[in-house]
Amino acid sequence: MGKSSSKIVAKEIYKDLLSPSVKEIGDILKNSTKVARFAFAGIDYLAAKHDRWKTFLEKVAGKVKEENLVEGHPQIIGPIIESMVYIENESIVGEMFSNLLARAIDKTSQDKAHPAFPKIIQQLSEDEAIILFYLKKKNYRVEQEWDLINNQVINLRTTKEEFPLTKLSFSEKIWMYMDHLNSLTIAGTWKTQNDIPIRNSAGIQTGGRVISDRKLSEFGKLFADACIPDIFEAL
Template identity: 45%
Template sequence: MNWLENLSKILPVDKIYEDIAQPAFREIGDAARSSVRAARFLLAPVDYLAAHQVRWQRWLKKINDQVPEKNLILAHPQLTGPAIEGLRYLEEENILAELFVNLLARSIDKDRVSEAHPAFAKIIAQLSPDEALIIYLLNKEERILKQYSKYFHKTSTFGPREIVENHFPLAKLAYPQNYFMYMDHLFSLNLAGVWQHGNQEPIMKNGLQTGVNITSYAQLTPFGKLFSKACLPNNIDEWTI
């Protein structure tokens, strides 16, 4: 009997939501621990999880398939608790669910557990699907942003920046108008940002400065690159954004 068949006995559908409001759920028994592979390593450190049986079977299978059996280790509840809690509110086709699943796989893999930063689960819970896609695309390639700012001689000040070129593929986002808001949020999470490249280029006309051209790059931080390595799938196209 494989571990998914055993799992169906551990996560009974009829009883599963009766325990959601309880402070602690039933613990996984000794017999289950001897046969459930990914499930026992993920759930052993925490209270019994109430969840949809079929959905969790598929998620646990995906986690199990990512981790060689010889690499399995007990996960730390500081990471798995928030990740499992976050999965409760997501549908399977949501890209954020895949991020949680990948993070849980790292948490029980002795060769990759170093990628599983404890903050990542709570970070995923704060992301929108569009922001996950931005992280994925910036991990593939930094994106150039060119802007222009007019210079006002009377006040010796520069005006607001105007976008000249934005090489990020905005059409891929569900809400492209929110791109710069997304980037501000990712910056607040220390995942990504837009940073100026080199000096601003003065624009001159008849010997007078009329403005500046500004070249910047949208890119991941080192922390964002680790997040991408730990949580992002290799191909995001199949997921709902």
Template identity: 35%
Template sequence: MADLEKLGNILGAETIKRIYEDGFSGSVQEAGKMLTDLMKSLRLFTLPFQLSANYQDRITKYFEKVRASVPEANQIQAPASISGPIIERLKYLEENNYLTDLYLNLLSRAIDKERINDAHPAFFHIIDQLSPDEAMLLYALSKDCIYYDYTMDLREDGKRFINTIVKKDTTPKEKIVFLENFNMYIEHMKSLNLVFWQKTHEEAIRVEKKQTGTYIHTQIELTEFGSWFVKACIPENGFIIS
């Protein structure tokens, strides 16, 4: 009885009525199973509010998806400090937004007693600041570094380098929607301590022993903190490109 009261408080009486009506259109057994599965999901999350009708179906579907990703024997109630802010944010995100996957992955860690140590509360605030393109870049970096090599010419007066020419660039350009923002994305993720961009090697370009330019090799990779974030939040198999 207490579970049904909690269910009613969270979803509202109309939703419970609809579940019963949908279930009874099949059988009493199906209706009972629907409510049982739903309660299994809701017990894992602390919700201090009633879900409004315009998004309650979507949120409960997310609950089921998260619960299904964790072995039942490992399931525990998510800390409210993680589940509350995430569920509030999910109200405003489209289902096909990459960031939705990040929030759901973090929730799945939060209800798994064997992986809850991966679910740092700060990760919510990091996801909150990311763009979908940045999420895609983090996934790419979880598989390999991005290599960016270029040459520059040395001016005749020897005071500065000019004419940058890219020689190698392994950025997954086809997966980035706003490629013109690439440098901004990297700088932003550097400020969040997720990635770093370092020069790995530089060699002088010479003609008849006179330096005429320079060849610079760089790479972008995850920081240790970035690796922890990726482990907790980024889907292991990446994102589906629609």
């Protein structure tokens, strides 16, 4: 190729580089680089957390006898490892993950580690994990009353709550937490009997009383046995 031809090719390439489509691609690449920088910024953070991983694995090792160690199922191990990237070891949620991992690699308790359990733990808030910790120990009675006006039930209110609400960071969300735990099929607030009518001095019903228990479901009991500690120092 001659010098003149080279100059023509160089001019054509330069022209292409200035074209809108090429500049657009360049902008995309530039923006993608920015996205990548933010998306993978946590890698350095994770590398710096080597000691935290070591502590987590040491905790799990302390729960399983060496002679009982077996390979865990990927459906259980994978989600646990993914989740522990974001969970602090000292939290009760972190304790649940370590308990479940210990079950999953212990041949004497491996059958208790259900594949659904990691996903359930992933969806728990710290307060919900605390609720489960206490529900593993016992059921808690809750009573409500409502008014009956023009054949309509209104003004439902809690009149008695046995659950230790002071243990929760956001105690006012107890009903929302219980609804969420119910959607996960592990716990709920269920009536223990039909509503009790409240009547005035003339015998006319003016309201009613609801008596329920906050408790684990049957599946929740299996979850609690596999994941929830019997003792947690912070509580």
